[in-house]
Amino acid sequence: MKKLVGVKMTKTSEQKLFLLVIILLLAAFLFSLTVGRYGLGWFNILEVIKLKITDQSIPDHLTSDDIVFWSVRLPRLLMALFVGSALAVSGTVFQGLFRNPLVSPDILGVSAGASFGAGMAILLVGNSAFAIQISAFGFGLVAVVLAYQLARHCRTDTITVLVLAGVIVSALFTAGLSFLKYVADPYEELPALVFWTMGGFSTIAWKDVAMTVPVVLIGILILYLLRWKLDIMALGDEEALSLGVKVNKMRLIYIAIATLIVASSVATCGTIGWVGLVVPHMARLIIGPGHNHLLPFAAILGAVFIILMDTLARTISGGEIPIGIITSFIGAPFLGYLLWKQGKD
Amino acid sequence: MEALNVEKLTFYYGTRCVLDEVSFSVSSGLICGLLGPNGSGKTTLLKCINGIYKPATGCVKVNNVPLDQSDRQEIARKMSVVPQQTNSVFAFKVADMVVMGRSPTFEIWQAPSPSDRVDAIKLLKDLGVGHLAERHFNEISGGERQLVLLARAIFQNTQIMLLDEPTSHLDLKNQVKIIELVKSVTVERGITTIMTLHDPNLALYNCDEVVLLKNGRIAGIGKTDQVLIDENLSNIYELNVNVEVTQRGKKVIIPECWQENNAYQERSLIHEKVQ
Numbered sequence: 001m002k003k004l005v006g007v008k009m010t011k012t013s014e015q016k017l018f019l020l021v022i023i024l025l026l027a028a029f030l031f032s033l034t035v036g037r038y039g040l041g042w043f044n045i046l047e048v049i050k051l052k053i054t055d056q057s058i059p060d061h062l063t064s065d066d067i068v069f070w071s072v073r074l075p076r077l078l079m080a081l082f083v084g085s086a087l088a089v090s091g092t093v094f095q096g097l098f099r100n101p102l103v104s105p106d107i108l109g110v111s112a113g114a115s116f117g118a119g120m121a122i123l124l125v126g127n128s129a130f131a132i133q134i135s136a137f138g139f140g141l142v143a144v145v146l147a148y149q150l151a152r153h154c155r156t157d158t159i160t161v162l163v164l165a166g167v168i169v170s171a172l173f174t175a176g177l178s179f180l181k182y183v184a185d186p187y188e189e190l191p192a193l194v195f196w197t198m199g200g201f202s203t204i205a206w207k208d209v210a211m212t213v214p215v216v217l218i219g220i221l222i223l224y225l226l227r228w229k230l231d232i233m234a235l236g237d238e239e240a241l242s243l244g245v246k247v248n249k250m251r252l253i254y255i256a257i258a259t260l261i262v263a264s265s266v267a268t269c270g271t272i273g274w275v276g277l278v279v280p281h282m283a284r285l286i287i288g289p290g291h292n293h294l295l296p297f298a299a300i301l302g303a304v305f306i307i308l309m310d311t312l313a314r315t316i317s318g319g320e321i322p323i324g325i326i327t328s329f330i331g332a333p334f335l336g337y338l339l340w341k342q343g344k345d
Numbered sequence: 346m347e348a349l350n351v352e353k354l355t356f357y358y359g360t361r362c363v364l365d366e367v368s369f370s371v372s373s374g375l376i377c378g379l380l381g382p383n384g385s386g387k388t389t390l391l392k393c394i395n396g397i398y399k400p401a402t403g404c405v406k407v408n409n410v411p412l413d414q415s416d417r418q419e420i421a422r423k424m425s426v427v428p429q430q431t432n433s434v435f436a437f438k439v440a441d442m443v444v445m446g447r448s449p450t451f452e453i454w455q456a457p458s459p460s461d462r463v464d465a466i467k468l469l470k471d472l473g474v475g476h477l478a479e480r481h482f483n484e485i486s487g488g489e490r491q492l493v494l495l496a497r498a499i500f501q502n503t504q505i506m507l508l509d510e511p512t513s514h515l516d517l518k519n520q521v522k523i524i525e526l527v528k529s530v531t532v533e534r535g536i537t538t539i540m541t542l543h544d545p546n547l548a549l550y551n552c553d554e555v556v557l558l559k560n561g562r563i564a565g566i567g568k569t570d571q572v573l574i575d576e577n578l579s580n581i582y583e584l585n586v587n588v589e590v591t592q593r594g595k596k597v598i599i600p601e602c603w604q605e606n607n608a609y610q611e612r613s614l615i616h617e618k619v620q
Contacts, residue, residue: 241395
């Protein structure tokens with residue numbers, strides 16, 4: 001991968017990389033459809049799709065396949081795809097915007113804030129998906145604004161300070177969530193809260209997909225349209241101003257939308273750590289730092305990453321391992337590697 | 346007609362007055378040098394002209410239109426800036442840095458097309474640094490970086506160009522390269538160029554007009570020959586400074602204390618005394 005950084009990128013090599021990652025996504029998606037505790041054969045998948053399209057009744061021997069495919073695996077994979085993209089795109093945007101390769105939705109406190117917000121909604125309003133999303137978004141936004149303002153106030157080594165500010169804000173909201181668990185009704189609310197905070201895609205149904213995917217899709221599309229200005233924002237405020245970028249307005253838009261897509265993911269799938277840090281880095285190493293290509297590339301790579309991690313989580317053992325554990329096992333050493341590499345440079 | 350008018354600009358950092366009723370104007374096709382000691386307000390003035398800092402009073406007019414009526418994008422279509430240095434965290438390619446000069450003409454959702462990039466590479470070739478186009482900005486030398494930032498400002502194609510100490514950190518060859526390029530762009534395109542400078546000799550040979558700043562106030566203004574005189578220079582730098590004429594009839598600005606003995610002679614004397 002390191003070699004690729006020095007390679008003279010021509011247009012065709014970028015196109016090749018996109019083609020490669022799209023093929024990878026398709027392969028990961030199709031592969032993941034078939035594997036799991038209940039394996040699905042290709043022939044059976046095609047058959048249940050055909051029966052569904054032609055609106056015919058399901059023969060007995062395909063009933064299980066039909067349920068697993070339409071009600072369990074397809075919504076789950078679609079959700080994983082979009083959540084992976086959302087986390088990767090959000091991480092890419094935050095890293096460019098704050099000119100800081102060490103930040104991510106987790107490190108800035110967005111994920112913790114959104115988790116707290118979602119927990120609050122579960123406690124106060126009950127299991128209303130809409131309320132959970134709104135509350136997650138609100139507190140996610142509060143968290144990132146708090147971290148950013150705290151770091152800006154310090155005016156010293158902003159890269160480290162922003163990371164520290166994020167740690168502080170995250171700690172506050174994580175404590176808040178623990179407090180919510182402490183005061184929750186142990187028979188009704190607590191199980192719902194704990195179940196949801198574990199994260200993952202095991203309970204995803206079509207209603208969750210309908211709630212989250214449109215928000216994430218629209219958010220990613222807007223960020224995709226605004227991607228090039230991120231290059232200029234990454235040069236710093238004064239330079240961006242002199243190049244005609246309305247810095248404050250743009251920053252607000254980027255933060256709001258990047259937070260919205262993370263909050264929307266967190267509200268349905270809980271916190272899935274490290275993706276927003278690791279995937280943008282990998283994407284940058286492969287395709288370069290220009291957001292013109294980086295943002296869409298990270299979106300696709302994020303989807304591939306989460307789909308593979310989720311498949312791993314539900315196949316490597318008899319039970320299902322929470323996906324957050326797997327992403328942490330990969331993400332934490334990766335951050336260690338980045339620090340080690342930075343120290344060497 | 347003056348292309349740029351600065352009218353009674355006053356600016357405060359907190360309660361400290363950094364610029365005090367600064368007024369001057371520059372015509373098209375001319376280079377105006379801003380000179381003054383450290384902390385005299387040169388960079389602040391440049392940022393006020395560009396609208397990055399909002400002055401407490403006064404205004405800046407481009408072709409008699411006050412800038413405070415324009416938004417950031419409109420200002421950037423009229424005025425480009427060459428910063429002293431840029432600290433890009435991400436390793437953008439040189440061609441991609443130059444393309445950013447087109448940003449003010451783009452819609453908010455617009456990204457540059459391949460033809461914009463081709464134009465940027467052509468400009469780099471015209472400036473004699475086409476070989477840098479695909480290299481990473483963070484990996485090239487200080488002189489090359491300054492050249493790339495200047496190329497970006499040229500690519501921005503504005504009527505006014507502001508440069509903040511464009512030659513600081515550069516060796517003599519690169520200083521000459523940058524300044525000659527600024528001069529030719531200013532004349533060929535008939536633009537107005539304002540640059541802050543530390544070295545009065547650079548201003549003496551390359552600026553048409555000079556504004557001297559001291560403690561946020563104007564301490565001298567006008568044609569370079571008329572302003573860069575012993576009295577004015579000694580006043581702003583609080584040091585005896587002379588404009589000497591060499592045997593070949595060239596003017597050189599030099600502090601008085603350096604004229605009597607050069608450093609080598611002084612050290613030789615000390616060395617003799619010790620022995």
